[in-house]
Amino acid sequence: MKMHYGFPIIIGLVIFIGMLTAPFAVGTMTKVYKQPELKMPVGEKECIESKEFMREQHMQLLNDWRDWALRDGKRIYTNHAGKEFVISLQNTCMKCHNNKADFCDKCHTDAGVSPYCWDCHIQPEGLK
Amino acid sequence: MKNNRRTFIKLAGIAAAGLAVAPKALASSGGHSPVKANPKGLHATQWAMVIDTTKLHTEEEIAKLAEACHAIHNVPKIEGHKEVKWLWSDTYAHTFPEQENPHLAEEVHHRDFPLLCNHCENPPCVRVCPTKATYKRPDGIVAMDYHRCIGCRYCMAGCPYGSRSFNWGEPRKNLDLSKLNPEFPTRMRGVVEKCNFCVERLAVGKMPACVEASEGAMVFGDLNDPDSEVRQVLREKFTIRRKPTAGTEPCVYYVI
Numbered sequence: 001m002k003m004h005y006g007f008p009i010i011i012g013l014v015i016f017i018g019m020l021t022a023p024f025a026v027g028t029m030t031k032v033y034k035q036p037e038l039k040m041p042v043g044e045k046e047c048i049e050s051k052e053f054m055r056e057q058h059m060q061l062l063n064d065w066r067d068w069a070l071r072d073g074k075r076i077y078t079n080h081a082g083k084e085f086v087i088s089l090q091n092t093c094m095k096c097h098n099n100k101a102d103f104c105d106k107c108h109t110d111a112g113v114s115p116y117c118w119d120c121h122i123q124p125e126g127l128k
Numbered sequence: 129m130k131n132n133r134r135t136f137i138k139l140a141g142i143a144a145a146g147l148a149v150a151p152k153a154l155a156s157s158g159g160h161s162p163v164k165a166n167p168k169g170l171h172a173t174q175w176a177m178v179i180d181t182t183k184l185h186t187e188e189e190i191a192k193l194a195e196a197c198h199a200i201h202n203v204p205k206i207e208g209h210k211e212v213k214w215l216w217s218d219t220y221a222h223t224f225p226e227q228e229n230p231h232l233a234e235e236v237h238h239r240d241f242p243l244l245c246n247h248c249e250n251p252p253c254v255r256v257c258p259t260k261a262t263y264k265r266p267d268g269i270v271a272m273d274y275h276r277c278i279g280c281r282y283c284m285a286g287c288p289y290g291s292r293s294f295n296w297g298e299p300r301k302n303l304d305l306s307k308l309n310p311e312f313p314t315r316m317r318g319v320v321e322k323c324n325f326c327v328e329r330l331a332v333g334k335m336p337a338c339v340e341a342s343e344g345a346m347v348f349g350d351l352n353d354p355d356s357e358v359r360q361v362l363r364e365k366f367t368i369r370r371k372p373t374a375g376t377e378p379c380v381y382y383v384i
Contacts, residue, residue, distance in 0.1 A: 070273050073265060074163040075331050087163070091311055119316040120274060122202075127305045 036110045039102035047096075048079050059115075062089060090121045098124040168333040172350035174268035175247065175325055176379040177339070178361045184345035185239035190217040193242060196341040197323070202314045204295075204302035212293040212302075214323040215244045215338055223382075226371055236384060242346075244338070245270060245291040245323035246370060246378030253283035253292065262320075268351070268379060269325045279318040288374040292322045351379060 003009070047054050049061070068074045069087040077085045086092050097103045100123040108114065165171070184190065194215040197203070204212050221228055223241040251270045253262050261276035262283050284292045298317045308314070312328065315321050326336035334340070339348045349358035358381075361367075367381040 066273070066275060068163045070271065071263065071265070072163070073169075073267065073327075073331065074165050075169075076164050076166050078162050078164070086166075090313060116316070120313040122308055122310050122313060124310075126310065127300065127308065 036106040038106050039099060041096040041098070044096045048077070048083075048085050048092075050080075053080075062117075065089070089117065094121075094124040100124065166331050166333075169331045170333055170335075172267050172353070172356075174249065174351040174379065175330075176268070176349065176351035176358050176381065177247075177325075177336075178347045178358055178365075178367060178381045178383060179242055179342075180345045180347075180361075180365075180383040181239055181241055182383060184242060184342060187217055187240045189345075190215075190240055190242045193338040193341050196337045199307070200309050200337050201312055201324075202299075202303060202308050203321075204299040204314075206297075206302045210294075210296045212295060212299065212321060214293075214321070215242065217242055223370060224368060226373055227368060241382065242338075243289070243291070243370075244380065245325070246289055246376070246380045247323075247325055249377035249379060250375060252286035252288070252374075252376055256282040256286040258282065265327075267330075269327055270322075271324055271327060272320070272322060274313075274315055274319050274321065277319040279320065281320060283320055288371050288376065289378070292320050294320050 049057075054061075065077065065087045068077070075087045077087050079085065094100070100118065184193075194213070194217075197215045198205070198213075201214060203214050206212055217240040220232070220237055220239060220241065223243060247268060247270045249268065251262075251264055254264050254270060257263075258280060259276045259278055261274070261278070262270065262272050264270050279294065281294055284290075284294060295315055295317050299315050303314065326334070326338075329336060335348055339346045347357050347361050349356035351358060353359065361383070362381060365383045367383050369378045369381055371378075
């Protein structure tokens with residue numbers, strides 16, 4: 001059976017699929033994803049947990065920290081190596097990572113997330 | 129093959145017993161309890177405060193305490209009906225409306241009374257909070273988790289003492305940003321805030337800021353400990369509490 005308007009339909013489909021996949025094609029061909037370069041703390045070599053743990057789970061950890069400190073009144077955290085830290089974003093984390101723009105924001109901007117931590121917590125540079 | 133069903137039931141029983149034990153065995157095998165309370169912190173089963181209004185009753189004195197409290201907690205200074213306050217002062221009639229008496233000693237009538245969250249034993253604000261953003265801790269402190277507050281203000285309606293303030297605007301706009309206490313966060317727009325009995329100071333073994341600044345006019349301690357300083361004062365002096373008929377059992381006592 002002959003297809004009515006076969007040619008324009010096929011052409012239209014090709015254009016449609018081409019446009020649909022264009023962002024992927026252009027993106028993968030022209031740009032290679034590069035992980036953001038973070039400025040690490042100068043004085044400290046080790047974070048409270050391993051780099052991998054922090055990379056994957058810092059949000060979960062901060063969430064747990066919040067409940068432990070505020071709700072359970074337990075403000076000392078013992079890490080997997082047995083070292084103790086005071087539970088506080090502002091007074092523990094940000095004392096080492098003393099540059100929000102060069103550490104936190106780098107990945108958050110990259111990943112397109114905007115956590116509202118600093119709506120309340122004061123960033124180490126102070127507020128302007 | 130005759131025993132099939134019997135063995136099956138036996139095995140199923142063993143498996144069920146194993147399931148009941150397994151989670152505990154797994155949990156204990158970790159052996160890693162990551163958090164504990166600060167050993168230097170102060171602990172109690174019910175924190176309470178006694179305010180001696182014979183020693184502390186002028187507006188200026190109370191303003192000084194409020195200043196100390198508001199400075200360390202980054203409480204914004206806003207005039208008018210959008211004000212945010214953790215510690216403030218008011219007249220006798222407003223403080224103790226149920227104990228009003230037209231022939232009260234002049235001197236008492238002219239006093240100002242320091243007011244703050246009463247950290248009730250039976251807090252109505254906790255009961256009405258739909259998100260559990262405000263809650264009563266095991267040590268009796270009625271605390272707020274600002275992360276969870278959705279700003280519905282049910283707690284403000286529930287509190288008979290007006291101890292809670294709502295952040296109508298961005299609180300940081302009304303703060304001197306160069307004088308912030310970097311150890312304590314600010315709040316954000318759209319949350320309710322209030323006195324927290326200096327929970328963060330108790331956790332490191334310090335007394336609340338107002339108690340420290342009051343030079344002995346305020347006493348703070350464990351209400352359930354018969355030897356505590358608070359109980360000592362309550363035993364010796366006659367004290368009243370705000371709005372007793374509300375049934376909230378406030379933990380702030382006033383020596384009149």
